[in-house]
Every structure is written in C-alpha cells, then in structure tokens.
Amino acid sequence: MTTESVVELGRGWPGWVPRLVLMLSGLGAAGVLLLDPRVNGIALGFLIAFALVVPWVPATPAPAILIGGIAVAVAAGNGDVLRPEVLAEIPLLHLVHVSASFGALVPVRAVIRPGAFARPLRRFVVVQAVTFAVAGVAALLPTGRNPTVVEFAGLVASTGLVGVAIWLVARRR
C-alpha cells in the first residue's frame, strides 16, 4: 500500500456541483443563441427554461432534448459556418453532456473529492482540442461542390457510423 493510494475522506465539493455546472453550461449554451437574431424568441425561452429544469432531472432524456434543441437551432442559423456562436457551443454542449452524466450518478448530498474528476477533465480537454483542430482544418479547406466519390464515401462512412453506434449501444445494454 503506497501513501498516495490512501485517500482521507472528509472534505470536498458538495454533490450538487456537477448539477450546478450542468445548469451553468446549459444556460450558457442557450444564452449564446441570443447572439443570433434569427432564433425564435419562444424557442429560446423554451430552451432557457429547459436549461433550468435539466439539473433536477439529469438521468432523464431532458439533457438530450436540450443538446438536440440547441444544436438544431445553431445548425438552422445562416451565416459563416465557423461563426462565434458555433465555436462557443462546441465546448458548452459537450460540457452539458458530461456534467449531466456525472449529475445523474452523484447524489446531491455526496462529498466529491476534487481529484475525482481529473481524468474526465483531461479527456474533455483532449476531445475539445481535436474538435477545434478539425474545425481549423475545415476552415482551410476550399468550399464548393464535392466530387461524387467524396460524396459517396461520406454516405458510406455515415451509414457505417450509424451501424457501429447501434452495435455499441446494443452490446452495452
């Protein structure tokens, strides 16, 4: 037994911290839509209200509805593909997803040792770095009509991705 492996229980963050992060990131993600004047006010109000409700029910489909709704609202907007609201939503929606998964597991009255989230945090940073790298590459690529082969490859890859996802979900059930 090494000294590092012994954890002294007692102090730590309260168990509602993941839910607070979920609420703040959800509100942030919904609030970013204010930058886009074309977003419907009622839809925006609905998303903000949903972002306030989600922390109380993180283990339900509510986070998925929030993420999906915001993603659709962003995708429906016109303008530059890499406009600021899109770049802001990338980490925020990811944070909603991750904090909702931890909020669903950790009881509100739990005591969280700060080091507990070190590995998920590292993974979050790596995933975001890769995503922004992809966004950077996409910004450099020429726009216009794709060759037929690329379109076909894209469709096959998409179909394969769906198949793999269904297989993974079914295997872990």
Next chain:
Amino acid sequence: MTRAGARVRAWQEQRGALARQAWRATDALRRGLVLGVALVVGGVLLHSLAPVLLGAPLLASSALSLLIPVGGQPRTTIRPLPRTVETGQRARLLVDVEPGDGAELVAIRLPSPHRSGVGPVHVVPATATTLATNLRWDAWGEHAELRPDLMVAGPDGLLAYGPMVGDEARRAVLPQVRPLPPGPLPPRSAGLVGAHRSRRAGDGIDLRNIRPYQPGDRLRRVDWRTTLRAGSRAVDADDVLNTLYVRERHAEADADIIIALDSRVDVNDKLGDWSLGEPGFVRPNGTLNTSVHAATALAASYLRQGDRVGFVDLGRPQFSLPSGAGRRHLMRLRHRMLVCAQNAGWAPRPVLRAEQVPPGAVVIVLSPFLDDAVVGQTLLAVRRGSVVLAVDVLPADLVPDPENRWGDAVRQVITGEHEIRLAALRGGGVPVVSWLDGVEVVAMLRRLAAPGRRLAGRR
C-alpha cells in the same frame, strides 16, 4: 396490490438487482452515441459543418470511453474494528477498495469524520485503493454505523456498476462511565473482605478496642505498651499474665447494592414529546438515558471498591443480573443495560421480587415515578426489610405542550401526582433524592451507612 402484481413486482426487483451487479451502459452513453451520430450524419447529409462540429465531441468522448475496457467485480473490504466501544471513543476506519478494471470514479457511502451515522456518499477517484476516515461514537446504544453502498463509474460516467446496497454494520456503544466518589454502604457480613468496616471484631485495620488477653488471641496482637503500663501494678507472675492487653480490630466486610432501573418510561422535559417515542430509541436527554448513566456510575464506583452490584430491570425482569463483583461484572452490567434500552417499553406492572434482593442489600430505584405501581414495588421492598433509596430522574422543570391549550394544566396535574408519589415514598421510610451528577445520592448513601442509623435487614 394483487398477488400476481406482487409477483411481477418481485420479479422486476430481482431483475433490477441482477442488472446492478454488472457493468451497464448509462443513459449518457446512449445520449452521446445517438446525438453524436445523428448530428454528424445529419451534417454530412445536409452538407453543413456546424452539426458535425457540435456532434463530434459527443461521439468522440463516447467512443474514447468505449475504447477503455471495463470489467471485474468491484469489491470493498472493511478492516476490523473493535466489537464493543465506549461513548466518546474514536477509531480509524480503513476501507480497501477494488474498483475493477477501467473504473474512474468510486462512489461509496462511509461515515464522515465529523458526524456519527452511516454518513454521506463520498466520490473519490478509482486510483484510491484505501479510504480512511475517523469514526466517533457520540451516543450509547446499538446503532447502524456503516453501510458501504457502492457504485463504480467508468470513463465519463458512461458505464456504471451498481449501485449496490452495502451490508449494514451495527456496533454496541456502551454507556460512558462517569465515576462518582464512592461512599460507604451499610455492610453485610457475607464475606470477610471489602472496603467497609464491620461492627464485628476481625482482621481489619481500624482499631475497635483494647481488652485483656483471652485464650486464642494471637501474641502479635498484644499491645505491649498498655500491658507494661498495667503490669507495673501486678503483684505476682499469674497476675502479669492476667494483665496482658491485646488490640482488637474491626472486621472488613463487603456490601451489596442492587440497582433497579425503570425502563418502562423514557420521557424528557417536553411534555409534548412524551408520546413520540419509538421502540429501541433512547431520548438523548430522557429519563432512561439519565437512569442508565446513573446506574453505570453507581455500579462502577462500588465495584471498584470491591462491593457486589446487582441489576434489576423493573419493566423486563428477564434482563436482570444477579450480584457480582469485579471489572468483568461491570462490562456485563453495561451490556445488559444496552439490551434493556433496546427492549425498553411500557409494562403495566413493574417487578422487584424478593429473591432478586440479597439480605442486607441496598436497593437503589432509578425511576421518574410516573405511576403508582413503581411506588408500590419500592415500598414493598422496604417492607421486606431492605434498605431502599429512591432516585428521581424526572427532569425538574417540565415544559408544557405549546400546541395544546391544556398543556399547562396537564403539566400541573403530572407534577402534582409526582409530588404525591414522592411524598408517599418518604412516608414509607424511603429517602428520595434527585440525580444531580450523583452527589446527592452518594451523600444519602453515606447517611444510610452512618453507625447510629438502625438498618433493617442488617446482621
């Protein structure tokens, strides 16, 4: 619920329990995969980069999490703790955790170092193999102190094992011993050892008398100074032998004390709370708590000086304990009081039989004296010839129920009846004292043991 419905529910619960004992995907994994794939594929099909960029992190983090293999059965091992502990005692609790392969987070319910009880859920990294906390036992009794509910989460909380409800560990916390200044008790000559001075002559320390020599006296008992002083007046040799003087000493004797505890009632100073008691629950400032602490203190004090102490539960006579001496007997008494407190409850007829009280023993009745039956039993013990001391443990200032308009009237009735009962005890020759840290009780026992007092049942 119908019988068929109950069977379906039981089957569902069994199925759920089995599912919790294996690694399973959480809703977050389905959400990440479904939303990630939908956004990426939708973006590709619509030739829109924004949905792809929004869905990519969800898909990537889910895929990364699935690349890490998880497996094994998480286990916890609690290092042994003492079986019996004292109130106020502390101990170090070490729990070894084997979270299984690929685990990232461990959520386990363990006691908090600042509070007693099973404690909150602690979320720690799965790299921790040993969890340490300090246990503290503040209240005596038998409590659930440990229930290590366990859940282990895989990467990003997308896979989970559990939650599994831990086995509840209960521990006997003995009432604290608050020693009193031990006082003299009316001695009885059953044994020739003890801390009390008997009236009989014997081999003790205290000087009883100086008297002329008698056949059978030991020579070392001869008081030569007195003999010489008296021998100077002798006229012949025979007269010298007749004038030998010996020092006579008091014998030593032990004493019996019988502690009679009224476990039938447990009330505190708030009249409104009297009807809210639960079986097995001892009120922190209630009469049962006071009685147990008083009994422990008295027993410890008198056992320490070599006396014999017996225990009688007035409500549950089967839990009574015959007289005994020594440290082990004190432990036995404290354990027995724990059992009595767990089984405490109202019984209409208190029991204090003659065979439970040895001849010449002092009986100390610890009770709030809230019914006539306990007064009757106490007076009956006096009539049998025992020396009886009544210790009233009812709080001095009762607080009426504020939610009841008759609260104050009820308080006055209870207080008045209580006073009448105490007066009846005094009238029957039973000294009545309140338990105020035992000072009054010890003083009264000293008075009972005074040489001039005529004590019934004393040899």
